[in-house]
Amino acid sequence: MIIVFTGNGKGKTTASLGQAVRTVGRGENVLMIQFIKGPWKSGEDFIDIIPRGGKGKFELHKMGKGFVGILGDKLPREDHERAAEEALTYFKKELTKDWKLIILDEINNAIKLELITVESVLEILKDVPDDTFVILTGRDAPQAFIDRADLVTEMKEIKHPFNDGKLAEIAMEF
Amino acid sequence: MIIVFTGNGKGKTTASLGQAVRTVGRGENVLMIQFIKGPWKSGEDFIDIIPRGGKGKFELHKMGKGFVGILGDKLPREDHERAAEEALTYFKKELTKDWKLIILDEINNAIKLELITVESVLEILKDVPDDTFVILTGRDAPQAFIDRADLVTEMKEIKHPFNDGKLAEIAMEF
Numbered sequence: 001m002i003i004v005f006t007g008n009g010k011g012k013t014t015a016s017l018g019q020a021v022r023t024v025g026r027g028e029n030v031l032m033i034q035f036i037k038g039p040w041k042s043g044e045d046f047i048d049i050i051p052r053g054g055k056g057k058f059e060l061h062k063m064g065k066g067f068v069g070i071l072g073d074k075l076p077r078e079d080h081e082r083a084a085e086e087a088l089t090y091f092k093k094e095l096t097k098d099w100k101l102i103i104l105d106e107i108n109n110a111i112k113l114e115l116i117t118v119e120s121v122l123e124i125l126k127d128v129p130d131d132t133f134v135i136l137t138g139r140d141a142p143q144a145f146i147d148r149a150d151l152v153t154e155m156k157e158i159k160h161p162f163n164d165g166k167l168a169e170i171a172m173e174f
Numbered sequence: 175m176i177i178v179f180t181g182n183g184k185g186k187t188t189a190s191l192g193q194a195v196r197t198v199g200r201g202e203n204v205l206m207i208q209f210i211k212g213p214w215k216s217g218e219d220f221i222d223i224i225p226r227g228g229k230g231k232f233e234l235h236k237m238g239k240g241f242v243g244i245l246g247d248k249l250p251r252e253d254h255e256r257a258a259e260e261a262l263t264y265f266k267k268e269l270t271k272d273w274k275l276i277i278l279d280e281i282n283n284a285i286k287l288e289l290i291t292v293e294s295v296l297e298i299l300k301d302v303p304d305d306t307f308v309i310l311t312g313r314d315a316p317q318a319f320i321d322r323a324d325l326v327t328e329m330k331e332i333k334h335p336f337n338d339g340k341l342a343e344i345a346m347e348f
Contacts (some may be wrong), residue, residue, distance in 0.1 A: 001343050003184075011179060011189035011328035018191030020221070047196070048224045092340075131344060147230035150341050152333035158326035161175075167324050170175050170305060 001133050002125060004149040006108060006141035009157035016103045016135045020049065020058050023133070027055035028100030034066040035087050035104035035115075036138075064085035065104065068113050084115035085091025092124045101133040108145065118142045175307050177324040180282060180315035183331035187207070190277045190309045192224035194223065194232050202274030209261050209289075210280035210312075223291060237261035238280065242287050258289035266298045270280040275307040282312025282319070292316045 005012040015071050022031040049058040065075055065083045091104060110116050121136075125148060128134050135143055161167035179186040211263055223232040233343040239257045265278060284290050295310075299322060302308050310319055318325050336343035 004332075005185060006220070008328075010177075010325060011185055011192075011327045011329065013328075014192035015189040015219070016192065017195050018188035018193075019183075021191050021195060022188070048226060050222045050224050052222060052314050108337065111268035130340065136224060146332065149333060150335045150338075151184060152331075153181075153185045154330040154332050155189075155329050156181070158178075158320065158324060158327040160326075161324045164324075166304065169177060 001130060001151070002128060002145075002149040003133060003135045004108075004141050004145050004152040005135060005137045005155060006038045006139055006146075007155035007157070008139050009155040011155040012139070013105055015093055015153075016105065016137055017153070019101060019135065020103065020142050021132075022059075023101045024049045024056040024058050026100075027051055027053050029056060029098055030058045030101045030103070031062045031094055031099045031104055032058070032103040033087050033091055033094075034060070034062045034064050035110040036066075036068070036113075041130045046122065048171065052089070057148040060085075064110075068115070069093055072086070073081065077146075080113070081115045083097045085111045088116055088120060088124065092127075096134075099132065101135065103137065107136050111142055112140050118144050121145070122148060126174045175325065176302060176319075177309045178282075178306060178315050178319050178322040178326040179309060179311045180313055180320075180328060181222070181328035181330050182313050183329040184334070185329040186311040186313070188204070188281055188288075189327075190279065190311055193275060193307075193309065194277065197224050197275045198223045198259050199224055199229040200274075201227050203230060203272055204232045204275045205268055205273045206232070206277040206279055207233045207261050207265055208234070208236045208238050208279045209284040210240075210287075211222070211241070211257055219238060235261075235264065235266065237264065242289070254287070255289045256331075258284045262290055262294060262298065268302075269301055269306075273306065275309070275313065277309045280312045281310050282315045284312075285316055286312075286314050292318050295319070296322060 005015055023030050065080050068080050179189055197204050239254050242254050
């Protein structure tokens, strides 16, 4: 089953993390592959999700090289492309293993930045069994992903405290 | 800071769970109060979120009595009202303690079902410090919550496999 979390609002990666919690809670295994996020740390890097029943695990693989072309990025574009392609190859390999849920975090952005192609992703998605969940996150999901997906939610920004200095800072942290 | 996750799509409670993961990961404490969900179990009941740094905890308090007026609910309405009021009183008490994030799960639904009033919630929200996060979830958030909130995301359903028997079942489980 293919799920897309897209839109310009907060909650896409966050919802997929929440889904990871639920799935591990049911004793199943979850793999999260981050396509864009780089070597710095956010909250999810510092936790272990421990199922009380003793079964189920969560693994996070950060395969992105950070923001592309902005915020002081000095990496050659080919490095970003190679990283995204490697993430995709890794996904293909792991799809044959015992994961109930695989999260392709920010893959929509990797497409938008033309680091990988829609077609290369669709080709791999053909092999996803019905009872394996794959979540694709990132704003501006390509229409082909939406067409292919079984469940799509748009996280739509209604309000964000960008214009309030103090609150904007707190919101960034959040 | 007040956050609202609303809309008819999947991802509201899930995103707040994901935010719990991130916050615990940063060594802070998270309390989730469920206003509607009942005594049955879902994935989040079976996990512990363990911060590698040794600080930060996640607590889940299920204070709802299950679905109201549907799915074989036989409880007197007053029992549901009392449960929702108790959840609100509990929130008010815990607001003075060391929680970085408090999730009021399905509180929008409790309002819609008229178990508690918008005004009683707004009154307590006055006491939320800027650097404490309170997330209100549930579809059909009252406009007064949206007006009061600093950050609002609408989780909008674009696609859901309701009409495919097998996939609908898998989606329920998800």
